[in-house]
Amino acid sequence: MPVSYVLTTCPYCGTxxxxxxxxADGRVVGxxxxxxxxxxxxxLCIKGYNAHAFVNHPDRLTHxxxxxxxxxxxxxxxxxxxxxxxxLKRIASVHGTDSIMVLASAKCTNxxxxxxxxxxxxxxxxxxxxxxxxxxxxxxxxxxxxxxGSGAMTNTIPEFEDADCVLVTGSxxxxxxPLIGARxxxxxxxxxxxxxxxxxxxxxxxxxxxxxxxxxxxDIAWINGMINVIISxxxxxxxxxxxxxxxxxxLREIAKKYTPEKVEEITGIPKDDIVKAARIYASxxxxxxxxAMGITQHSNGTSLVRxxxxxxxxxxxxxxxxxxxxxxxxQCNVQGACDAxxxxxxxxxxxNVEDGEAKAKFEKAWGEALQPKKGMxxxxxxxxxxxxxxxxxxIFGENPMMSDxxxxxxxxxxxxxxxxxxxxxxxxxxxxxxDVVLPAACYAxxxxxxxxxxxxxxxxxxxxDPPGDARPDWQIAxxxxxxxxxxxxxxxxxxxxxxxxxxxxxxxxxxxYERIERxxxxxxxxxxxxxxxxxxxxxxxxxxxxxxxxxxxxxxxxETSEDFPFIxxxxxxxxxxxxxxxxxxxxxxxxxxxxxYVEINPDDARSLGISDDxxxxxxxxxxxxxxxxxxxxWIRPGTIFIPFHYVEAAANRLTNNxxxxxxxxxxxxxxxxxxxxx
Amino acid sequence: xRLAFDEKGADYLLATREEHGNVAPVxxxxxxxxxxxxxxxPYQMAMIxxxxxxxxxxxxxxxxxxxxxxxxxxELVKRDLLDPNRLALxxxxxxxxxxxxxxxxxxxxxTVDIGECAEPSTEDAPVAGVLGMSxxxxxxxxxxxxxxxxxxxxxxLNCPVCFCDECLLEDKTFTPEKGIPPGLAFHLxxxxxxxxxxxECGECERSCPADIPLLSLRKMVNRDMKELFGYVSGDPERxxxxxxxxxxxxxxxxxxxx
Numbered sequence: 001m002p003v004s005y006v007l008t009t010c011p012y013c014g015t016x017x018x019x020x021x022x023x024a025d026g027r028v029v030g031x032x033x034x035x036x037x038x039x040x041x042x043x044l045c046i047k048g049y050n051a052h053a054f055v056n057h058p059d060r061l062t063h064x065x066x067x068x069x070x071x072x073x074x075x076x077x078x079x080x081x082x083x084x085x086x087x088l089k090r091i092a093s094v095h096g097t098d099s100i101m102v103l104a105s106a107k108c109t110n111x112x113x114x115x116x117x118x119x120x121x122x123x124x125x126x127x128x129x130x131x132x133x134x135x136x137x138x139x140x141x142x143x144x145x146x147x148x149g150s151g152a153m154t155n156t157i158p159e160f161e162d163a164d165c166v167l168v169t170g171s172x173x174x175x176x177x178p179l180i181g182a183r184x185x186x187x188x189x190x191x192x193x194x195x196x197x198x199x200x201x202x203x204x205x206x207x208x209x210x211x212x213x214x215x216x217x218x219d220i221a222w223i224n225g226m227i228n229v230i231i232s233x234x235x236x237x238x239x240x241x242x243x244x245x246x247x248x249x250x251l252r253e254i255a256k257k258y259t260p261e262k263v264e265e266i267t268g269i270p271k272d273d274i275v276k277a278a279r280i281y282a283s284x285x286x287x288x289x290x291x292a293m294g295i296t297q298h299s300n301g302t303s304l305v306r307x308x309x310x311x312x313x314x315x316x317x318x319x320x321x322x323x324x325x326x327x328x329x330x331q332c333n334v335q336g337a338c339d340a341x342x343x344x345x346x347x348x349x350x351x352n353v354e355d356g357e358a359k360a361k362f363e364k365a366w367g368e369a370l371q372p373k374k375g376m377x378x379x380x381x382x383x384x385x386x387x388x389x390x391x392x393x394x395i396f397g398e399n400p401m402m403s404d405x406x407x408x409x410x411x412x413x414x415x416x417x418x419x420x421x422x423x424x425x426x427x428x429x430x431x432x433x434x435d436v437v438l439p440a441a442c443y444a445x446x447x448x449x450x451x452x453x454x455x456x457x458x459x460x461x462x463x464x465d466p467p468g469d470a471r472p473d474w475q476i477a478x479x480x481x482x483x484x485x486x487x488x489x490x491x492x493x494x495x496x497x498x499x500x501x502x503x504x505x506x507x508x509x510x511x512x513y514e515r516i517e518r519x520x521x522x523x524x525x526x527x528x529x530x531x532x533x534x535x536x537x538x539x540x541x542x543x544x545x546x547x548x549x550x551x552x553x554x555x556x557x558x559e560t561s562e563d564f565p566f567i568x569x570x571x572x573x574x575x576x577x578x579x580x581x582x583x584x585x586x587x588x589x590x591x592x593x594x595x596x597y598v599e600i601n602p603d604d605a606r607s608l609g610i611s612d613d614x615x616x617x618x619x620x621x622x623x624x625x626x627x628x629x630x631x632x633x634w635i636r637p638g639t640i641f642i643p644f645h646y647v648e649a650a651a652n653r654l655t656n657n658x659x660x661x662x663x664x665x666x667x668x669x670x671x672x673x674x675x676x677x678x
Numbered sequence: 679x680r681l682a683f684d685e686k687g688a689d690y691l692l693a694t695r696e697e698h699g700n701v702a703p704v705x706x707x708x709x710x711x712x713x714x715x716x717x718x719x720p721y722q723m724a725m726i727x728x729x730x731x732x733x734x735x736x737x738x739x740x741x742x743x744x745x746x747x748x749x750x751x752x753e754l755v756k757r758d759l760l761d762p763n764r765l766a767l768x769x770x771x772x773x774x775x776x777x778x779x780x781x782x783x784x785x786x787x788x789t790v791d792i793g794e795c796a797e798p799s800t801e802d803a804p805v806a807g808v809l810g811m812s813x814x815x816x817x818x819x820x821x822x823x824x825x826x827x828x829x830x831x832x833x834x835l836n837c838p839v840c841f842c843d844e845c846l847l848e849d850k851t852f853t854p855e856k857g858i859p860p861g862l863a864f865h866l867x868x869x870x871x872x873x874x875x876x877x878e879c880g881e882c883e884r885s886c887p888a889d890i891p892l893l894s895l896r897k898m899v900n901r902d903m904k905e906l907f908g909y910v911s912g913d914p915e916r917x918x919x920x921x922x923x924x925x926x927x928x929x930x931x932x933x934x935x936x
Contacts (some may be wrong), residue, residue: 002733003705007698020702024733032726033836033885035719036700043887046830175858178828182887185826189889203858207825459698518699574828574858591848592829592855630856 006463007034009450011107011443012047012577014329015157015179016452019044021052021444021463028055028444028464038520039157039452045178046589047577052444053586055464059426061439062468072437077469080436081476084394085483087419087435088124091392097125098371101381101390104131104342105397106334108473109448109460111497113333113340114348115477115489116396120375122368123486127353127375128390131342132398133334134378135405138663139296140327141338143305147313147549149542151350152335154324155288156454156522156534161186163322165284167277168196169219169308170294170669174203175574177328177453180290193280197222197269198294199569200599200641201634210277213636214267216567217556217670219295222274223307224553225263227255227314229278236282237316244541245313247548254550266553268636282315286322292330293571297668299557301660306549313546319537329453331578332443336451339508339523340501344375349505365504366488377664379404379657385413392419396473397440401429402579402647405655405666406622423476426581429647440473441466448474448494455522455533457511556670557658560638564620564672566604567639568654571669576645584645596627596646600675604638605631608675615678618642620671623653626678640675644668681791682740683708686766689737692730693768694721705730705739717742717770717792722881724750724838731760740766745787746780746879749912750838753875756917759841771795780880780893781805784912804894805901820865820895826888827859833868833882833892839875839911846871865895873899874918875911 005020017040022030031052035042064080065072075083088100102124104116113131120129133141141151148154160166160183174181181204188194188209196205197212197219205211214222230236231252241248260271281287289312295304309325317323329335341348351358353374363370376384382404384390393414404410414420414433422434425442445466451457466472474494481489491497495513502508510525510532521532537546560567575593576583583589598618600610610616612631617624618640627642627649635641644651656671682691691706696714703726706712724747731739743751748767754760769787774796777785781802786795808816834840834847847853852863876896883893903909907919 001705001707002735003730005703007700007702018700022729029733030729032703032729033832034700034702035721035884043832043885044830045828045887049831049835174828178830179887181828182889185888203828588831588848593857594855 005032006461007459008444008461008463009332009458010044010048010051011332011582012051013177014331014334014453015039015177016332016450016454016456016458017044017048017179018458019048019051023463026464028052039456040179043179043182046575046592047583050586050588053588054582055442055444056467057426057585059585060467060470061425061427061431061437062470063439064469065437067435072432072434080438081479081483083436084421085480088392088394089484091418092124095391098128098375099389099391100124100126101128101376101393102126103378103393103395103398103400104129104337105473106132106331106337107397107443108337109333109446109494110336110340110451110457110501111448111494112396112473112477113337113342114497114501115474115481117341117348118366118488119477119481119484121362121370122366122488123481123484125371127344127371127373128381129342129375130344130378130381131337132331132378132403133338133343134665135297135403135668136293136330136334137296137327138377138665139301139305139660142663143302144309144325144327145350147306147309147547148318148537150536151338152536153326153329153454154318154536155322155326156456157183157452159322160184160288160290161190163187163192163284163286163288165193165195165281165287167281167287167289168194168204168208169198169289169291170296171290171292171328172198172200172202172204172571173290173328176292176330176572178574180328184290193284195277195280197277199636199639210273210280212269212273212277214269215636216569216639217298218267218553219298219304220300220307220551221258221263221266221553222269223311224255224258225260225274226278226281227251227311228258229260229275230282230314231255233279235279236314240316241314244319245546245548247550250550251310251314251548254552281311286320287315287317288323288326289317290326290328292328294669296327296665298670299658299660299667300554301665302662303549303551307551309546310548310551313548318546319535319539321535324535327453333450335453335455336449339451339505341505344377347504348501349507351505362504368486368488379659379664379666382410382413385416388416391417393417393421395420395422395430397424399424399428399430399579399581401433402644402650402652405652405668406657407650407653408623409657423473425470426585428579428581438476439468439470440476441470445470446472446474446494449498449516451523457516457521457523459516557667558621558656558671560672564674565638566673566675568618568620568671568673569639569641569669570644570651570655571641572645573643576643578645580645580647596643596649597630598627598675599630599632599635599641601635601637601639602631602633604675605629608677610675610677617676617678618654618673620654620656620673622656625649625651625653640673681768682766686740686768687738688740688766690734690739692723692727692739692741694719694742720744720772720776722836722838722879723747724754725836725881727751728754728759728838728841738764738766740768742770742792743767743787744770744772745785746782746877747838748787749877750879752912752914753839753877754841755914757841768792780878781897782878802897804891805897808894808898821862823890824862824865825859826890827864828887829858829860829864830887832885832887836881836885838879838881839872839877869895869899872896873903874909874920876900877912
């Protein structure tokens with residue numbers, strides 16, 4: 001047939017919109033929205049409409065490559081795969097298997113991530129498996145797990161429309177999750193009050209009921225301040241607190257200290273606004289909290305997430321429709337990569353690596369002895385590469401040279417590695433430094449599933465063949481597993497892989513391709529006749545009672561100084577995605593936001609003599625970049641913002657690798673910077 | 679199928695059918711198993727037809743078309759963007775509910791092959807609501823609506839009569855790339871561009887994640903076109919009155935250049 005329409009899942013953010021790829025003469029040529037899709041309802045954002053654009057880009061990797069001196073030269077699959085296996089085996093025999101780090105990918109399917117962690121654990125023999133969730137919601141997984149017993153979004157995307165109040169913080173929802181932002185707009189139209197707390201004015205905050213601008217890195221103070229007002233005005237849900245939670249007295253004691261006056265001092269938010277926002281949130285019948293990187297990417301990110309969980313529990317906004325604590329996950333399958341066990345401390349389905357029973361279960365399922373200790377996180381692995389404890393990395397679809405904090409540090413770490421292999425669809429900044437590069441199929445060229453931010457398991461369907469000799473990651477992982485001599489990599493289809501994952505991960509127990517084909521299933525879904533779960537924690541929490549955490553405000557790891565007087569915060573814009581590998585190869589998206597820029601307040605710009613579009617140099621203790629100034633009142637004085645999509649002025653040259661002690665997530669959102677005319 | 683291939687003599691059928699628990703556009707070749715055809719979900723078939731048409735080099739395509747699709751196809755044919763000899767329309771009548779939702783005044787296809795024609799709509803509450811406002815309130819109303827725009831381009835991408843190779847909405851002079859929402863020019867340029875083409879299919883409004891009432895805006899401009907020039911878009915016979923010479927006569931050629 002000359003033209004066909006293939007229903008699949010968007011490869012960008014974690015909303016999980018489905019759409020049709022239009023395929024003409026075997027090539028993906030366009031995107032048409034799917035009107036019956038429950039998530040998108042036939043609407044998409046500009047990234048979704050352009051999700052076909054990079055697929056046929058001439059930069060696509062089409063054949064394996066191996067390093068000869070300072071050049072990467074074409075190789076056969078046998079040569080390249082042989083090199084990876086022999087090098088990793090050699091390094092394992094000299095330095096032990098824990099000298100190898102495997103990075104999985106939030107851009108790959110559940111099935112592929114399942115295989116990546118199985119490859120690391122069962123075939124290579126290390127729990128050193130992690131992925132970029134470490135950089136986005138590691139603190140969510142850790143924090144919500146401690147507070148609620150489950151680290152995922154408590155409610156679902158459609159529920160936003162029926163909330164009476166939506167508290168949005170650290171999420172530029174209309175730009176980073178546009179179709180979730182659209183649901184929040186819809187709720188507003190239906191009468192909901194929307195409160196946005198963000199150091200930047202965002203497209204959503206500009207139309208919201210209330211917009212509060214805190215100084216970056218002071219979030220626990222305003223959250224505790226709201227709890228202070230709620231308790232002192234008796235607006236808390238006493239029944240919920242009594243019957244469903246523990247630790248309220250400790251929370252009450254801590255909250256006492258955070259009077260609106262004190263919070264104004266710390267955060268810069270006027271005290272009356274704190275009181276008003278607290279009343280709006282607490283008096284709503286159904287109030288949802290939505291948050292993203294502005295909360296998680298701090299050196300106290302886990303505590304911050306727990307503070308939000310406190311706020312929801314104190315008002316009884318958990319375990320009901322249109323309530324809850326809702327982390328908006330940023331990548332098409334970052335939820336699924338976590339679910340599938342691409343984490344150093346958790347097997348598939350969040351089963352603890354250091355729990356003997358879980359280990360025994362997986363040893364039996366996989367027929368291999370497994371390591372008893374948890375592995376290394378991604379952020380830790382780069383530190384350990386510098387000290388020589390990590391010798392090799394096998395990287396599937398990640399680009400740490402752009403995505404990780406303090407690029408200079410990452411670059412130095414990579415240069416110390418004895419061996420690095422990268423599997424990707426484009427010659428990324430990281431792939432260019434690799435010893436072996438393998439060409440992978442992109443989302444449009446393979447079957448599988450992505451799990452959206454609201455735990456919905458969505459089908460990814462093959463629309464076209466991969467270019468040249470490129471192959472799907474699941475086939476590459478199967479071959480590597482077999483070449484390491486491990487049994488259990490004899491899969492002929494992603495469907496078979498999902499069947500195995502469902503058998504070992506109880507939250508996916510009832511998931512199979514036949515069901516995904518006809519219905520939207522959200523985990524937990526333990527059995528075939530289980531309908532899946534929309535709202536978590538109805539009636540009781542997974543561990544019985546929810547746990548209040550008495551968390552205190554602590555300053556960010558790096559504070560401003562005379563030499564570095566600005567707070568630098570980083571993030572996304574609407575038109576690009578992460579390291580730009582795909583969106584900057586999409587003409588229409590590149591047209592909308594072609595060049596790197598730094599947002600700076602007009603007052604600051606004036607005192608530095610900087611005009612709009614002027615070239616400026618931004619420096620931190622770690623590096624400097626030159627880019628153009630975007631003078632805008634949308635950012636508060638004293639703070640500057642740089643999107644991290646642009647390799648020519650990479651924001652992560654500047655960011656701080658200070659880590660949250662629990663989740664080891666870096667503090668992308670705050671570091672001290674200086675700005676001067678270039 | 680019989681309708682498309684035997685009665686209408688087509689080689690292909692462009693329709694919608696059930697796939698993966700959803701309703702999907704599908705291009706079928708004569709003799710192929712059609713699967714479960716569904717006509718209850720209003721996809722903009724004229725827009726999909728223009729996408730499909732680029733890749734179907736020969737043969738006749740039958741397309742399931744509502745009246746607005748039929749009118750959109752007429753606009754495209756007038757501009758030489760579709761070859762009428764390679765098309766066959768299978769007329770689909772909209773349900774009363776669909777007519778009400780679009781406040782459609784012209785719902786009945788010229789040949790009704792599927793369904794029964796519902797009565798045209800005589801009321802348009804959203805437009806009446808806007809017209810009932812003072813000019814200042816009306817301006818504020820539209821500003822508030824346009825502030826929600828997230829620049830997805832869904833209104834142009836899904837529009838059956840938005841066909842320029844180069845889009846002014848992507849021109850830096852008028853819509854500079856400084857993020858969202860785009861300036862007022864974005865919406866006003868599009869409004870003017872649609873003036874002699876819009877067939878009121880409502881796809882722009884249905885596609886808008888922010889629920890901006892774009893159909894109301896189009897209807898108000900169309901009402902002006904009718905009052906000022908007596909012109910209704912989608913008429914297969916009449917050319918746009920905006921394509922005039924300085925003497926007031928319609929220009930003879932290069933219509934699609936505009």
